Amino acid sequence: MAIDGPTIAEVLRQQGISRRGFLKFCATTASLMALPPSMVPAIAAALQHARRPSVIWLSFQECTGCTESLTRSHSPSIEGLILEQISLDYHHTLQAASGTAAEAAREAAMRENAGKYLLVVDGSIPLGNAGFSTIAGISNLDMLKETAAGAAAVIAVGTCAAYGGIPAAQPNPTGAVPVSAIIKDKPVLNVPGCPPIPVVITGVLAHFLTFGSLPELDALGRPKAFYGESIHDRCYRRPFYDQGKFAETFDDEGARKGWCLFKLGCKGPVTYNACATTKWNQGVSFPIQSGHGCIGCSEPGFWDAGPFYKALSMPIGPAKAAIGAAAVAGLAAGAAVALRNRSAKKSAQAAHQKVTIDDLEKSK
Amino acid sequence: MSATFDRGINAFKEVLDAPIASFFSSCVHCGLCAEACLFYTETGDPKYTPIHKLEPLRRAWQQEYTLLGKLAKLTGLAKAVTDEELAEWGPLVYDSCTLCGRCSMVCPVGNDIAYMVRKMREGMSAAGHAPEGLVTATTRAIQSGSPAGVKWVTVQAQIKRMQAEFGIEIPVNQENADYLVLMSSWEILNYPEYLGAVGRILNQAGATWTLAQDAYEATNSGIQIGASDLARELVGRIVGAAERLKVKCVISPECGHAYTAIRWEGPNLMGRPFGFEVKHILEVLDDLRRAGRLKLKGTLDKPLTYHDPCQISRRGGVYEQPRTLLNQLAPQFKEMADSGVMNWCCGGGGGVSANERAEPLRMTVFKRKKAQIEELGVKTMVTACANCRVVMEEALEHYHMNVEILGLTELVAEHLDEEQ
Numbered sequence: 140m141a142i143d144g145p146t147i148a149e150v151l152r153q154q155g156i157s158r159r160g161f162l163k164f165c166a167t168t169a170s171l172m173a174l175p176p177s178m179v180p181a182i183a184a185a186l187q188h189a190r191r192p193s194v195i196w197l198s199f200q201e202c203t204g205c206t207e208s209l210t211r212s213h214s215p216s217i218e219g220l221i222l223e224q225i226s227l228d229y230h231h232t233l234q235a236a237s238g239t240a241a242e243a244a245r246e247a248a249m250r251e252n253a254g255k256y257l258l259v260v261d262g263s264i265p266l267g268n269a270g271f272s273t274i275a276g277i278s279n280l281d282m283l284k285e286t287a288a289g290a291a292a293v294i295a296v297g298t299c300a301a302y303g304g305i306p307a308a309q310p311n312p313t314g315a316v317p318v319s320a321i322i323k324d325k326p327v328l329n330v331p332g333c334p335p336i337p338v339v340i341t342g343v344l345a346h347f348l349t350f351g352s353l354p355e356l357d358a359l360g361r362p363k364a365f366y367g368e369s370i371h372d373r374c375y376r377r378p379f380y381d382q383g384k385f386a387e388t389f390d391d392e393g394a395r396k397g398w399c400l401f402k403l404g405c406k407g408p409v410t411y412n413a414c415a416t417t418k419w420n421q422g423v424s425f426p427i428q429s430g431h432g433c434i435g436c437s438e439p440g441f442w443d444a445g446p447f448y449k450a451l452s453m454p455i456g457p458a459k460a461a462i463g464a465a466a467v468a469g470l471a472a473g474a475a476v477a478l479r480n481r482s483a484k485k486s487a488q489a490a491h492q493k494v495t496i497d498d499l500e501k502s503k
Numbered sequence: 504m505s506a507t508f509d510r511g512i513n514a515f516k517e518v519l520d521a522p523i524a525s526f527f528s529s530c531v532h533c534g535l536c537a538e539a540c541l542f543y544t545e546t547g548d549p550k551y552t553p554i555h556k557l558e559p560l561r562r563a564w565q566q567e568y569t570l571l572g573k574l575a576k577l578t579g580l581a582k583a584v585t586d587e588e589l590a591e592w593g594p595l596v597y598d599s600c601t602l603c604g605r606c607s608m609v610c611p612v613g614n615d616i617a618y619m620v621r622k623m624r625e626g627m628s629a630a631g632h633a634p635e636g637l638v639t640a641t642t643r644a645i646q647s648g649s650p651a652g653v654k655w656v657t658v659q660a661q662i663k664r665m666q667a668e669f670g671i672e673i674p675v676n677q678e679n680a681d682y683l684v685l686m687s688s689w690e691i692l693n694y695p696e697y698l699g700a701v702g703r704i705l706n707q708a709g710a711t712w713t714l715a716q717d718a719y720e721a722t723n724s725g726i727q728i729g730a731s732d733l734a735r736e737l738v739g740r741i742v743g744a745a746e747r748l749k750v751k752c753v754i755s756p757e758c759g760h761a762y763t764a765i766r767w768e769g770p771n772l773m774g775r776p777f778g779f780e781v782k783h784i785l786e787v788l789d790d791l792r793r794a795g796r797l798k799l800k801g802t803l804d805k806p807l808t809y810h811d812p813c814q815i816s817r818r819g820g821v822y823e824q825p826r827t828l829l830n831q832l833a834p835q836f837k838e839m840a841d842s843g844v845m846n847w848c849c850g851g852g853g854g855v856s857a858n859e860r861a862e863p864l865r866m867t868v869f870k871r872k873k874a875q876i877e878e879l880g881v882k883t884m885v886t887a888c889a890n891c892r893v894v895m896e897e898a899l900e901h902y903h904m905n906v907e908i909l910g911l912t913e914l915v916a917e918h919l920d921e922e923q
Contacts, residue, residue, distance in 0.1 A: 480568045487516035494629060494732040496642040501631030502505045 147348075148187040161186075168345045171338060171417070172354060172364040185349035192348065193248050193256040195286055196230035199279040200272050200306040200315055201262030205297035206232050208334035225344065228256075231274065242275050249289050257347065258290035259340075260318050263299040263306045267314030283321060292326045292353055293318060296340060298436055301329035301360070308442035319360060328353050329360040331412075333436035338417050339365045359439065361411070370407035370433050373415035376400065394430065404448040405432030412437040508586040511630025515563040515584075518622040524568060526614040527561050530554055536606035536616055541848055542599040545868040553606035553616045556595040559584045560623040586630065593632040596623055598861035602727075602760070602853030603813035608845060617818070624729020633728045636858040641724040641733060648740075649720045650857065651688035658691055658719050665699040673702055676748065677713035681705075682787070683750040683779075684712055685721035685741065685765075687758035689889035697757060697889070700916030701784065707919055708796035712754075718744035721756050723764035727854030735772040738764055745779050752780040754787055757910050759814030759852055759888040766819065783815055784912050785887055789824035799831060800920040806835040806881045809911075810872070810895070811846035812888030825887055825911055832918055833885075839875045847871045851894030869898035876906055887911045 145153075151161055165183040169176065198206070210233065227233065228248035229241070236244055248256060260283065265271040269278035277285075287293055295318040298304035306315035319327045330339050343362060346354045354362040371377065379385070379399040386393035386400055399405070407415075410433050414425040426433055432448075435441040445455035454462055492498075534552060537543040542551040549555070563584050565572030575581035604617035627633060633641075640650035647654055662673045674680070682705060690697040705712045718741045725734025745753050755762040766781040782790070791797040809825055816822040822843045829836045841847060850868040855861045872895065876884065884906055886892055892908050899906050 476570060483567060484516060484519070487513050490513050491517060492510060494730045496645045496733065498505050498510075499628060499631070499633055499638045499641060499728065499730065500506055502507055 145191070146187065147189050147191060150191065165345075168342055171342050171413075172346060172362075173367075174364075178349075182345060182349045186345065189348040191226040192344070193226045193228050193252040194259055195228055195245060195248055195256055195290070196233075196259045196261070197274075197279075197282060197286060198231060199260065199262030199264050199283070199300070200313065201297060201299050202305075203232055205261040205300075205334045206230070209296070209337050209340055238275070245286070249286060253289040255291050256289070257344075258286055258293045259296055260293060260300045261296045263303050263315035263317055264321060265306070265313035265315050267312070271313045280321065283318065287322050287325055290325060292328065292347070293322055294340070294343060295319065295327055295329045295331075295360075297335055298331045298333045298439075298441065301331040302439035304333065305442055308440075326353050327360060328356060328362065331359075331361060331366075331437040331439075333441075335437070336365070336413055336417055336419070339413065357411075361437075365413040365417075366411045366437070368411065370410045370412055370415050370427070371405075373413075374407055374427055375415070376427060389430065400427060400430075400432040402450045403432050404446065404450055406435030406438070406441070406444070406447075406451065407433040408451060410435040410438050506629060506631030508589070508630050511586075511589060511626045511632070512563065512584065514626040514629040515560055515623075516567055518625045519560075519564050519568060520622075522615065523560075523619055523622060524564060526616075526619060527557075527564055529612040530614060531612060533611060535609050535611060539605045539609040541601075541603070541605070541850060541868045541871055542864070545870050546864075550595060551599050553600070553620075554614070556592070556600055557616070557619050557623055559588055559592055560619065560626065563626075589627060589630050589632050593627065593634065594860070596620060596627050596632075597634050597637065597858055598855060598864055600853060601813065601848045601850065601855050603848035604818050605813070605845065605848065608817065621726070621729065624727075625731060626729075628729045634858040634860050636860065637724065637728045637854050640854075640857040641728045641730065644720070644722070644724045644737060645733060648717075649688045649691075650722055650724045651692060653688050653691050653720070655716055655719065658686075658714070661691055661695040661698060662714070665695060665702065669699045669703055671699070671702045671706055673698070674711075674713045676716055677711070678748050679750070680711040680713040680748065681751050682710060682712040683718075683741075683745050683748060683753045684714055684756075685754060685761070686719055686756050687722045687761055687889050688720065689758070689893050690756055691719070693893065694889055694910060694913075696913050696916075697910060700910075700913045701754070703916050703919055703921075704788065704791070704797065704912070707798065707921060708791045708794075710791075710796075713748060713750065715744035715748060721758055721761035721765065723761065723768075724854070724857070726760060726764050726768055727857065731772060734764065734768065738769045738772055741765060742769065742773060742777060745777070750779055752782055752787070755781060755783045757784060757887045757889050757892075757912055759812040759819075759890060760854075762819050762821075763814045783819060783821050783887075785815070785821050785824045785828075788912065788915055789827060792828070797915070798920040799915070799918045801918050803833050803883075803914065803918070804835060805833075805883055806837060806879075807833055807883035807885055807909075808837050808839050808876070808879055808881050809842070810839070810849065810884050810886040810891060810908075811843060812886060812891045813846065813848050813852055815887055816846055817844045825885075828911065828915060829885065832914060837879055837881060839879055841875075847875065849888075849891040849894045850898070852888075852890060856890055856894050865894065866898055866901050869895070869902070872898070873902055873904065876904070881906070883907050883909065885909045885911050885914060 162183055166179045169179045169182055229245040231241060234241060264279045264283055272279045274282060295301045299306055300318050303315050303317045306313055328343060354364055357363050357366055376399045380401055384398040385402040386398045387402055418425045434447050435444060536553040540551060540553050566576040566581055576583060600620050602617050602621055606616040643652045644650040666673055684701055686698060723734050723737045725737050755765050762783045770776050809829055811822060849872060850865045855865055886908060896908055
């Protein structure tokens with residue numbers, strides 16, 4: 140299958156993509172990944188000769204939004220074509236086969252490309268009861284373990300696969316966990332977002348094909364090239380934040396003037412993603428540009444991180460009581476220390492012996 | 504002969520206050536204060552880093568007033584302050600700090616390091632670690648009225664000389680005058696022209712003024728050695744005389760720390776506001792000029808510069824007045840690099856000039872001022888502090904530099920338009 144098929148360059152040519160367009164893609168990918176310009180020819184050479192990698196795509200507890208985002212939104216961009224031209228050997232939403240034939244395709248891909256295929260997962264895995272989510276009678280947990288065993292690397296696409304996402308939100312009825320909670324012996328790369336930005340997945344694929352390895356990751360397993368900076372730091376509305384100009388409601392003067400949405404609950408300051416730079420829909424816009432605050436969808440636990448429309452600086456829910464108690468305890472402790480210190484100073488003052496000129500030299 | 508280590512530690516506990524606690528808590532150990540300190544830049548020795556000079560005080564604070572520090576002391580994890588350590592720190596606190604406050608200016612978290620060194624000296628002197636020179640000066644100040652041992656008879660002799668030289672009346676113990684004029688020992692001994700100059704200026708301005716027999720000395724060794732009880736007694740003499748004579752304003756002479764002592768520390772030491780104003784002579788000159796009561800003629804037409812005394816410019820805020828006067832009197836007035844509030848100290852303020860032990864170090868650190876003068880290429884320097892003047896004249900001699908130093912008040916008096 141994939142190993143002997145046409146190279147990526149051949150496929151692109153068949154699709155009518157010029158060499159110029161191909162190099163442009165390589166350059167864009169290099170800059171997006173924060174690679175030096177000298178890497179563009181290396182990417183081009185690697186992609187030129189790379190055989191289409193075999194990819195197995197498993198969907199667990201998810202909404203298919205990630206698939207929608209990655210396969211449809213950019214049509215027909217070069218990124219989209221690259222995505223189409225990988226050898227997607229198994230993807231139960233997209234593939235024509237069904238039932239036994241579909242599973243046979245997965246098993247065949249695993250057998251023929253053992254140790255070389257990429258495993259892409261979207262959706263979280265329920266640990267509560269195997270019956271909560273099954274495919275062809277196989278539980279998500281079993282299918283993940285079995286398929287991951289022969290994979291070169293695992294890419295967890297979407298916040299559900301990366302951090303548990305909405306299925307894992309309180310009270311987490313299915314006991315949902317992310318891929319990284321189960322797969323410990325393989326590199327797991329997280330591409331969080333609800334849904335994630337399509338170019339991130341193509342960038343990661345290009346990196347894998349060029350260097351044979353995954354890009355550099357941050358502490359949360361995300362490629363630093365895309366998740367290295369916060370939305371806030373890259374936001375075009377940042378100057379308004381710095382000037383203290385905020386929209387107070389969605390239809391006030393500030394909102395019309397495009398001022399900062401912090402007070403309307405924007406989670407940009409604590410969200411690390413590339414939305415503010417790559418943007419969505421072929422670079423048309425992103426939520427903040429459309430007038431709505433960031434909801435922080437690419438961060439772990441975003442669903443339980445407080446109301447979307449409450450400013451980050453405001454306490455959420457029961458924390459109020461805790462903060463109050465902590466403040467009272469802190470005040471009490473502070474007052475106790477202050478009283479103790481005051482009496483220490485008082486007694487030092489009481490012990491003061493008036494200094495005369497006879498007291499300036501040491502007693503013999 | 505009754506200074507003890509326990510009295511020193513007790514004094515540390517007394518002086519540790521909210522500002523010092525917040526300063527120590529906020530120090531980020533950036534070391535910027537080192538680069539601001541003459542004693543570090545001219546020697547390159549890290550022990551002269553200003554905040555390091557406070558290490559025993561910092562540990563005393565930590566171990567007496569913070570929970571973790573107390574626990575560490577109880578469990579033996581923290582080393583308690585010892586008398587040997589205080590002895591070791593003596594030269595750091597007294598010889599290598601002129602209380603010039605340049606470090607306080609650069610501290611990024613706003614720590615007033617000079618304020619803390621001043622407070623630390625309280626404990627150092629109570630523990631008997633003040634240098635001999637300062638002890639002698641302080642003893643003389645309390646006993647005879649002046650750190651240099653100048654008695655009223657000496658002042659009387661200078662009064663006579665000035666009266667003869669300038670043909671002016673010098674009033675003594677006169678009640679209800681506008682101004683009470685003070686002098687520093689240096690002015691009485693080395694630069695009596697100051698007295699003549701002030702007299703001529705005030706007379707021309709039509710102001711009434713007086714000297715006081717029991718308060719002619721403006722300096723305050725008690726502040727330099729760090730003994731508030733003695734500093735209070737010394738400043739109390741001036742306050743007593745000013746109130747007895749019912750003067751409107753006390754003029755601090757051309758002496759840096761005297762201004763700090765009377766203007767800033769004075770009311771705190773006395774524990775009450777004064778019923779009279781305290782002004783530096785430069786402030787008075789500028790007031791008179793603005794009121795049109797200071798009429799000048801002619802100029803001193805040679806290249807000269809102004810040395811800002813730390814306590815007057817940086818700590819006292821009097822830096823515009825001398826420039827206004829100099830711009831009028833000296834067409835070739837040139838500013839030194841880092842002039843005004845960021846000036847470099849002469850190296851002998853804060854009691855260092857009274858401390859013989861510090862003399863070699865004082866000469867070493869004068870290299871900074873020397874380089875500044877050489878860079879500018881001037882042969883005349885004006886200042887407004889008799890102590891700066893003495894310290895710099897000695898150092899200029901040491902380095903065989905041919906530079907003269909003038910007092911600004913005398914320069915003004917020499918250009919009085921007395922025909923008007």
